[in-house]
Amino acid sequence: MARRAGPLVGIIMGSSSDGRVMAAAAEALDGFGVAHEDQIVSAHRTPSRLAEYARHAEEAGVRVIIAGAGGAAHLPGMIASNTLIPVIGVPIAAGASGARAAAPPRLAALGGLDALLSMSEMPTGSPVACVGINKAANAALYALKILAVESPALRKRLASHRLAQHRAVVRESERMRRSGVRAHSRLRKAR
Numbered sequence: 001m002a003r004r005a006g007p008l009v010g011i012i013m014g015s016s017s018d019g020r021v022m023a024a025a026a027e028a029l030d031g032f033g034v035a036h037e038d039q040i041v042s043a044h045r046t047p048s049r050l051a052e053y054a055r056h057a058e059e060a061g062v063r064v065i066i067a068g069a070g071g072a073a074h075l076p077g078m079i080a081s082n083t084l085i086p087v088i089g090v091p092i093a094a095g096a097s098g099a100r101a102a103a104p105p106r107l108a109a110l111g112g113l114d115a116l117l118s119m120s121e122m123p124t125g126s127p128v129a130c131v132g133i134n135k136a137a138n139a140a141l142y143a144l145k146i147l148a149v150e151s152p153a154l155r156k157r158l159a160s161h162r163l164a165q166h167r168a169v170v171r172e173s174e175r176m177r178r179s180g181v182r183a184h185s186r187l188r189k190a191r
């Protein structure tokens with residue numbers, strides 16, 4: 001895949017209150033130097049904008065869309081039904097993690113399970129890949145794997161990332177082996 005100016009990944013979310021969770025997707029993509037464009041698109045508050053966004057993403061050459069939403073969370077499914085670009089949904093524990101996190105969570109009654117089921121149970125015809133609740137970084141890593149199919153350079157970076165994860169666990173294990181699990185977890189808490 002040749003280097004280009006436009007965004008390869010479109011990050012969208014139903015509300016600015018989803019931003020704190022979705023920032024983890026942007027952070028992961030930034031870590032790999034992959035360009036993304038971030039927008040708010042609400043399936044129920046801005047339905048016409050949703051269709052416009054799907055057209056825009058196709059025209060801009062976006063290869064993967066990461067869509068985060070909470071509650072009934074129809075954003076990823078509706079975007080998927082408007083485009084052929086693969087969509088990865090991030091179910092958000094709405095109200096629990098947003099800008100108003102300090103306020104009593106209004107929509108967190110189902111703890112994100114509502115959004116998870118809305119995305120993973122898309123009826124046959126318009127599939128949405130779905131990560132765990134609030135797992136925006138995983139959505140980005142999955143998007144990177146999709147992009148890596150066409151990019152040997154990105155594939156290499158993902159392989160180094162995997163090796164770095166492996167080494168970090170081995171280092172941590174060695175520390176635990178020396179100190180024992182009780183002291184190790186005390187140290188971890190103190191860190």
Ligand code: RP5
Nearest residue numbers: 014015017018069070071094
């Ligand atoms: C959904 O409703 C959004 O994705 C958000 O998670 C949730 C709450 O939105 P706000 O009331 O915080 O704007 O559409």
